[in-house]
Amino acid sequence: MAATPIPGPHVDGDGLADIVAAGGLHNYQLKLHAEYGPVVLFRLPGAETAVSIADPVLLEATAKLDERPRKLFEFLASMQESGNLQTIPAQEHTPWRRVLLSVLAGRPSHEAHFGRFVTLTRELADEWADAAACGPIASQQSLSALSLRMICDYALGSGIGSPEQAGRIVAAFEDVLTEQLGRLYAAEAPGTYEEREDRAQRALTYLRATVDDVLATHRVGDGQPSEGSDLIAALAAAGHSPPRIRDSVLMTMLAAHHTTGVAVSWTLYLLALHPDAADRVAEELVRVLGDRPAPDYADLKHLTYLTTVLEESMRLYPPGPYGAREVTEDLRVGEYTIPAGATIFYPIWAVHTNPEYWPDPTVFRPERFATHPSPERPRLAYIPFGFGPRSCEGASLAMVEAKLILAVLAKRFRFEPADDHPVIPVERFVLWAADDIHLNLTQRRMLDT
Template structure:
């Protein structure tokens, strides 16, 4: 190891029990905040599945890693049971680049967003109607309901049709929860409150159910034909047209469903939570909606560009509570980070939450302040100071779609309701591969 190599990076003892330290901190997301507070913007630490990783919480240092196109296979091995065609998250560059190009052509394209927008609006309105109907029955559970809504939306987008029923959506959400509970228990060797044999059985049953659900919809899609909207808004048809094999298409749909419903649902819930704690910001968002929408209950696609304050609220919420709190890459060649050189093969850890809480780039970082995202404020900030969807060629393909969905849902809900945090609860962020609330977020609704 060269003198200026990885050993020069500060951090906890390399021989320490990384799993025990992570569990004691309350999860990897909290552990990262603790490490960077104690050791600075560049930290070396023992990471389960990677021996030693280098965590980078400074956007200037992140620049050197921005073009890495490799994820550490061991860290993403927990997803392999979901995959038949090779882990979609760790595809080698030669396969990943064309696959990503197809995904972006649909997920990031305005034609696709517009084609599905009316159905997204109808699904959101239907949930709001149910909330209104049961308003006197007690608070709503934001993350439960919004994750289910986000799943319905991503299924409509990815599968070309919705799920059969509300019960189907709930069953799919539950199946993903059973899978993730099992994967978390294996990754951190922790007690999740379910005996191992029962946990594994539920995980296997969940995987069978999810595969069967996707296979059924893929069969229906084949019967309808794949030519319609193939280049613009039909993800399955685009993958077929690109020559992807059936197993890869199913794997892609499953990963899109899992990633899309978790991240978008929790992002919306954290935004509503913050607005409930800052009524002046909630009033300003509602006033903007009244001005842009008038008497209409929901925006058109073109209205979203005019909802600038709502966009700022959402971005600030994702800074304070990034839906996916971390990511990782593997250095494919020797890498210089400031005055330190790390060798090829090193796991580079991206602690998104710690980056977003870096006081050098975010003054008073724990304060909720949507004004951080005015054009003037954003222009003066390093481009990698804000990375809720990751960076570089392995960043989230669904980022643009997620923002469209989240702004639509927030617009519909804030036009219709005022949100008040139900008394007697403590909202605690925990790690479930997304930044979840431990006991959900219970919210009282008042019609506007």
């Protein structure tokens, strides 16, 4: 039986013009699936044959794929010396991933570091309380800086000294990714090519120097990682080379701060747009925490409505709006055959707004997750951290951090969107906001300190 041709647009060239016209790959995929259905053949730079799949049932056929397309992740290669960690072959990736999971996915170590997370979060809340008197808070970069400090304390055995330093690191990552993604998609950006290149190179130099400082101050000779949460020691114990350790630190800093900071910032934005939901979150926090300004680790499991709000937020604004895998041999997906060498795209935003599984898909409705996973939806209908052997290693840690940060901030403040400040999702490796998310804050109640 002959395979059915995969539908898609007729495109002259590499498809770049259509991607730019749509406002980025994340928007382009939404447009393609709305027009052509759940499986679409399209073109883009770096992938001669690209197939996007927005149906969670059909995605099951791809769940074991363990190779990423090299050309699409070349923009990260400049940060790494030991081979692009996003595209290393499966046989090399699997043991490296196992080390990351041993550090990032352990509940005992989450609990052991929770007190430090609380301290950092309450410090941020105090800073916001002081800054709110002067106008709106630029929440996204601030929250990303907080999550960067958390991951460095947790996984690397070394802290980032101050919020200002963390903010500079976040800004440096943004400069590098803006330039690299701009080249990939030929996006317009302010300044000359030389100015942008110089800015990106200075940012990368700063990031490498920062990682070198982390490695230099790391306690050498401890032997084994304490509490199972020292990534540097775990990588060294597994026999990884110094360049691989350095690259792993840099990629962990990049991925972890983006995931949590972005998820929390979009959630606060949605709560600002939906004050009834924000009030319900605050009521749950008062019921569970009483007069305490922050939860204990054991409290998180009782914050059920807050959790549904976070999950619905990541449905509407997934931190990573898409993923990609490479097909190493012909793969049957439903009625279609995807040829070896093709790139399969996981359009996470399109999956999360597929109307067949999400009625009124653009509406913010946390009650969708009152039962999760839902027997009414396929398991891959909700994939904010990806799935399969290349899914996010830090997913469970990110959820712990995000729920804690939301609990502290939503109990203390009411949020309102800043006037005359548009919020426009753009691609910065994750679903960033073009000019941050500005929020007005007011105190909910006086809390014991």
